[in-house]
Amino acid sequence: MASSLSLFLILTSLTIFFHLSHSATQILQPQGSTGIHLYIKKNSTSHTHQYYTTLILGDRDPSTLNIIRNEVNVVIDLGGQLAWINCDQYNSTSYCPIQCGSRKCTAAKGIGCVGCNRSPPRPGCTNNTCGSYAFNPLSNELFSAGLGEDLMEVYSTDGKSEIVSNTVPEYPFSCGDSSQLKGLAFGTIGMVGLARSKTSLPAQIAAAIKLPHPDKFALCIPSSTKTGFGDIFIGGGPYYMFPFTKDLSKLLATTPLLINPVSTAPIYSQADASDEYFIDVKFIRVDGVRLGSLNTSLLAIDKQGNGGTKLSTVAPHTILQSSIYQSVVNKFVKAATSKKIKRVASVSPFGACFDSKTIGTSKTGPDVPIIDLVFQKGVYWRIYGANSMVRVNNGTVLCLGFVDGGAKPRTSVVIGGHQLENYLLEFDLGSSMLGFSSSLLVHDTNCSHNRFFQ
Ligand SMILES: *[C@@H]1O[C@H](CO)[C@@H](O)[C@H](O)[C@H]1NC(C)=O
Ligand SMILES: *[C@@H]1O[C@H](CO)[C@@H](O)[C@H](O)[C@H]1NC(C)=O
Ligand SMILES: *[C@@H]1O[C@H](CO)[C@@H](O)[C@H](O)[C@H]1NC(C)=O
Ligand SMILES: *[C@@H]1O[C@H](CO)[C@@H](O)[C@H](O)[C@H]1NC(C)=O
Numbered sequence: 277m278a279s280s281l282s283l284f285l286i287l288t289s290l291t292i293f294f295h296l297s298h299s300a301t302q303i304l305q306p307q308g309s310t311g312i313h314l315y316i317k318k319n320s321t322s323h324t325h326q327y328y329t330t331l332i333l334g335d336r337d338p339s340t341l342n343i344i345r346n347e348v349n350v351v352i353d354l355g356g357q358l359a360w361i362n363c364d365q366y367n368s369t370s371y372c373p374i375q376c377g378s379r380k381c382t383a384a385k386g387i388g389c390v391g392c393n394r395s396p397p398r399p400g401c402t403n404n405t406c407g408s409y410a411f412n413p414l415s416n417e418l419f420s421a422g423l424g425e426d427l428m429e430v431y432s433t434d435g436k437s438e439i440v441s442n443t444v445p446e447y448p449f450s451c452g453d454s455s456q457l458k459g460l461a462f463g464t465i466g467m468v469g470l471a472r473s474k475t476s477l478p479a480q481i482a483a484a485i486k487l488p489h490p491d492k493f494a495l496c497i498p499s500s501t502k503t504g505f506g507d508i509f510i511g512g513g514p515y516y517m518f519p520f521t522k523d524l525s526k527l528l529a530t531t532p533l534l535i536n537p538v539s540t541a542p543i544y545s546q547a548d549a550s551d552e553y554f555i556d557v558k559f560i561r562v563d564g565v566r567l568g569s570l571n572t573s574l575l576a577i578d579k580q581g582n583g584g585t586k587l588s589t590v591a592p593h594t595i596l597q598s599s600i601y602q603s604v605v606n607k608f609v610k611a612a613t614s615k616k617i618k619r620v621a622s623v624s625p626f627g628a629c630f631d632s633k634t635i636g637t638s639k640t641g642p643d644v645p646i647i648d649l650v651f652q653k654g655v656y657w658r659i660y661g662a663n664s665m666v667r668v669n670n671g672t673v674l675c676l677g678f679v680d681g682g683a684k685p686r687t688s689v690v691i692g693g694h695q696l697e698n699y700l701l702e703f704d705l706g707s708s709m710l711g712f713s714s715s716l717l718v719h720d721t722n723c724s725h726n727r728f729f730q
């Protein structure tokens with residue numbers, strides 16, 4: 277107890293020192309030469325997990341010197357268009373509501389006007405304000421709340437450490453209340469979207485700060501809840517994941533990001549394309565063998581926007597359309613059995629579970645049959661045991677971490693968080709390409725770092 281308290285104090289004082297020392301290093305990092313970095317943290321409970329980041333919003337409180345007024349933990353939604361937070365405790369003199377009918381309201385796909393009869397107004401309760409919608413995919417609830425904007429502080433990075441603070445002067449977010457938080461991990465008070473929209477976090481940072489590659493952002497999603505944090509890089513590489521010493525931006529395989537012609541957002545107009553990230557999985561291999569029975573038309577996106585494969589950070593595990601799920605499970609069980617792995621009773625929501633004592637370990641996790649998602653031109657994404665298997669029942673059982681999405685889901689394959697951990701994923705919206713590394717475990721590293729201290 278005592279040691280963790282003192283560690284906390286050391287970390288806090290180093291952080292303050294760090295925050296105070298920006299102006300000294302500023303000269304070394306001219307704007308536009310580096311990208312921006314935010315941390316990704318993971319919260320895990322026995323049932324599920326979520327990834328979140330911390331936004332530093334609003335002005336600093338002059339009465340308490342350098343203390344930031346609003347450090348806001350928000351769950352990361354790769355497919356989300358706009359950030360929203362519970363503004364009940366939000367306090368900032370620089371907060372500014374966005375007027376209904378304004379250009380910014382239109383850019384945020386505002387819906388009408390919200391008013392709030394309170395004097396004086398406070399964030400989340402202002403008159404004549406652009407109504408924005410906030411979607412919570414974890415409770416599947418849609419809310420309308422006032423749109424506002426405030427300063428946001430972000431740090432630039434050389435791909436190794438965080439360097440200097442930069443200000444995004446007008447970061448827009450929807451200002452709701454505590455009723456919206458159902459399903460969110462403890463300590464988080466909203467969500468932040470990374471979709472291909474004008475109001476997403478990467479787009480807003482790129483609009484405010486000169487970046488080497490304004491169309492690029494990258495994620496390194498951590499598996500650990502304890503040691504270090506994952507990364508959001510905005511504006512391009514390099515990306516370093518110590519102890520691996522090479523720049524990962526140079527080691528990425530690429531596959532096109534597809535545009536689904538029909539929006540997958542909860543509210544949209546007929547003309548809207550989806551701003552989520554779809555990729556073109558052509559077929560799936562288990563243990564090196566192509567699944568022959570897959571209905572390949574499910575893997576394509578049809579004219580109504582159904583089918584295809586998208587990436588999601590809010591789905592904890594990959595969700596497969598029933599027939600795809602059955603093929604993967606059947607082949608996986610067969611291949612596992614031939615490796616003398618013993619199947620045991622299933623543990624919900626998973627359908628194929630095994631006795632962990634019968635599974636060996638390797639540096640890429642439990643030694644189970646490998647799953648490959650194969651794209652065009654033979655490019656593939658290889659999923660090893662660390663990403664395919666989920667530990668349940670106190671580690672005595674390992675389950676194949678895919679779930680059955682039913683016969684007719686909107687999207688046939690939703691690649692979820694557990695399968696995205698410890699890969700470097702780079703979204704290039706300029707060329708519409710996804711760059712992805714092999715599992716970082718192959719390189720004896722992972723997505724858990726603390727970039728303050730390198
Ligand atoms: C907001 O911050 C100011 C200045 O620190 C303080 O005077 C005020 O009471 C705070 N308001 C709320 C609602 O916390
Ligand atoms: C908000 O608008 C309503 C209706 O126009 C008005 O009655 C009310 O006084 C306004 N409240 C504030 C705080 O300006
Ligand atoms: C993670 O979230 C759960 C559910 O909200 C909460 O019970 C738990 O305390 C959180 N863990 C941490 C480390 O914050
Ligand atoms: C394959 O999937 C498509 C799209 O859902 C469906 O229309 C078709 O009937 C399926 N084909 C077979 C052989 O199941």
Ligand SMILES: *[C@@H]1O[C@H](CO)[C@@H](O)[C@H](O)[C@H]1NC(C)=O
Nearest residue numbers: 322667668669670671672673
């Ligand atoms: C999990 O394992 C720990 C250590 O072996 C043990 O103390 C605990 O009772 C186990 N819990 C359950 C639910 O089996």
Ligand SMILES: *[C@@H]1O[C@H](CO)[C@@H](O)[C@H](O)[C@H]1NC(C)=O
Nearest residue numbers: 500503518519720721722724
């Ligand atoms: C991540 O990699 C570092 C360096 O190899 C190692 O010390 C750490 O234990 C790893 N963490 C996880 C969660 O795998």
